[in-house]
Amino acid sequence: MAELTMRATRPGSRARRPKSHAPGRVCQDGSCSTLVSRYNQSEFCFHHRPVKYPRLRGVFSEDYQQQSA
Numbered sequence: 001m002a003e004l005t006m007r008a009t010r011p012g013s014r015a016r017r018p019k020s021h022a023p024g025r026v027c028q029d030g031s032c033s034t035l036v037s038r039y040n041q042s043e044f045c046f047h048h049r050p051v052k053y054p055r056l057r058g059v060f061s062e063d064y065q066q067q068s069a
Ligand SMILES: [Zn+2]
Pocket: 027, 028, 029, 032, 033, 034, 044, 045, 046, 047, 048, 049
């Protein structure tokens, strides 16, 4: 019976969790309920996390400001 012989603990199982944040976190933006991955070090979801603005000669383009508004 293969099932009986496969009972051994496998590496990578729940017994050894990678270091991560607690699961089930929600974006810290008050109006957002997007779940944040526990592997995501940000408190915010993809859309609300603080953005590192690219430098465009020190001036934000209008397009970029609209994206991040
Ligand atoms: Zn969000």
